[in-house]
Amino acid sequence: MKIPTYARYDYCAKRACDFLEEYNISSYPVDVEKIITDNKWGLTPYSLIMQQFHCDRNTVIRCLRSMDGYTQLDDDNYSIAYNDDPELGDRKRFTLMHEIGHIYLNHLVDFDITLLYRNELSKKENKVLENEANAFARNVLAPISLVRQLKDKAPENISSKFGITYYAANTRLDLFKKDFEIIDSIGLQQRMGNIFRKFYNKTTCSKCNAKFFLRYRNFCPICGSKNTLKWGDGIMDYKEYETTVEGFVETCIRCGNKKIMGNYCQICGAPARNYCTNYFWSEDNYQACTHSEPLPGNARFCPDCGAKSLFFHHNVLNAWNIEYDQFMEEETLEVNIPTTSDGFMTIPNEQPKKLPWGDNIDEELPFN
Template identity: 25%
Template sequence: MEQSGISQKDCFKFFGSEDGAAVMDERCGKYIVYYNEEKKKQRIRFTIAHEIGHIFLGHHEEYGKPILERGGVGQELYKRLENEANCFARNLLCPAYHAERLLDSHGISRVADGSEGWVAIQKTPVTSNLKARFSAESLIEKAFDISSPAAKTRIGLLQADINKYSTSKIDWESTKHIKHAATWYCSYCGWVRLPGASHCFECGRKQFTFKINDSGFSYRDLGVNSHTQFSPCPACGNKIFSEDAGYCRICGTPLTNPCTHDPSHLNHPEAKHCYACGKPTTFKDSKYHKHIKQSLEKYTEGDFSMIYKSEIKYDRNTNRVKECPRCLNEEFSADATYCRICGLPLVNSCIPGQWEDDFGNSYPRDHHENLPDSRFCEQCGEPTVYFQNKLLKTYREILGLPEAEDEGNEFDPDIPF
């Protein structure tokens, strides 16, 4: 309009549309797509996809028209070309395969005879414990960032497109990597809702909204093994521990994050509130939560697992070292418990504290034997003798993280050994 000095009305008349048009340069066979920037973003996206559809479907070349408009190609032909371009656009912006997969994940299916359209008829892992109300149209609109009319059209023609894809034997494997642009977020703090959660892991609220949120917070995908232990350890990345371990032997972090109200509710290591009841988790406001955050900020998901190598030789049946890790003595009697040169225990036991009964009486806790490279006991989480004697580096030293003020290997120097 500025270059040609024409009014908006004349511009719309020239292109035959208020939304946009694709214009072919007959001299070189190239195209320019024009669109109305005053329209909403979702409408502009559809307009551009629609015009690209005309280009890829060869409509201009087939009918020898630089601009496709009713006056140039006739009403019936124009209608068919528009329908084809619309089909191209909706399957580019919102492919039927992915639309069906989104609806299926929310338990939405087509009712028999189509009298009620697509409605939720069953619970799924995504909708379990989800109190928010939603419809097929609202999910499609937000997940694929298209307008409400376009979402209704997508739903209305979904089954027809699926049937056509089946007839044409279209292979959707190459597009399965496409992810939806929206998901369920906490309405208050913006953290991503995990499937099945009734409460937000971050703030404990239970209101969620399905929306696009490119800057939304999300929990890193950290696994849990068959023994319901975090694997790898979310703080230090160690993934080698026994089946009954309650604590990481490298950093002492508990290998589960239970709810403080119901220990059977096990939560993500970053969770501050229980997914099931909203009560605080064990890690909330603890040093473990802080250390996990620091580790996750430094390491990406792909390189987080760590193997903490040890050169200490030991008997795998007894856990007794074959060479004293402090003075390097190798001569021990068959029943030796301590090194005869420096007095170091030959088995790396934990240094347990005291436990107190209901009457205020204190008793020493039991010692537990650990592998020679264990910094903390897997059973009670207390530091080990070898760690106390500074024979093992902290996980923070190995990962290059600053030592925390409340952590480290500072122990009472009066403790034996």
């Protein structure tokens, strides 16, 4: 098969969509090295090649014919080498995804002359394959469906959110319209939306670690804390009592009555629907909360104004930390603490992992 005359940008967009689905990409910046490790592909920095062959970086670049990265196929095994020169800055993520692009687009398999033999490629052929790998990389690392949701589309914000260089962020903006038209023309908009639907709504509270698939803005409905809601995966699924479409619990939370008739249990008087008390009790007050919809069955507080929920006000729900402390105690009991031969506990020499949303996440992002 011959290398096409022009880059197949529609094919690259489709394969990027396939990749996002196959690897279940739902958090950004993408952990590219994990993808390489999970596939058991080789990964070698140029500095290690320099050390092994006692040469300088320019020699490696000249031999591999690539300033940034190089992919090789031996039998069924792929190996990726990349330039780890500190002066290149935060370029590694795009370089590695570019090389994955060569693999995922079958550049080293489909064509008679491949990147494995770069000295046999003409400049035009090489440019076609490089453009395809670049298109694949930008559509995986900074998908159109997410970039368009950013309120602040400045290159520095895109660079920060998706973990790419300022230059790559500028390129993403320059080619935004072109990629959008391609994705729209081949019918990928709905598919891309399905991939990121849960990603848009994924939220956690940094205080009580609750996880949500609803977008709350102001107050955490579990612990009532303000400005603690961030994008990411929480660890706590606080018990939520099932409700009907109208918001009624089918079984009384307090006494277990299964024949509730009205807004309150006729046996123990517990409320059957969860509301914001600020709205429920202060209808004549112009400062009352406007949250008129029933709250989830596990909400202790209103996510709009922070007032207690009706369930929590009537002690139908316990304080959040009771459930949290019980969960943490059970987790602690399951942890096997490593010890030395004389019985002393060993402390792993690990740095705490950074939260996936970073320190300066834009709270206006719809996928926080």
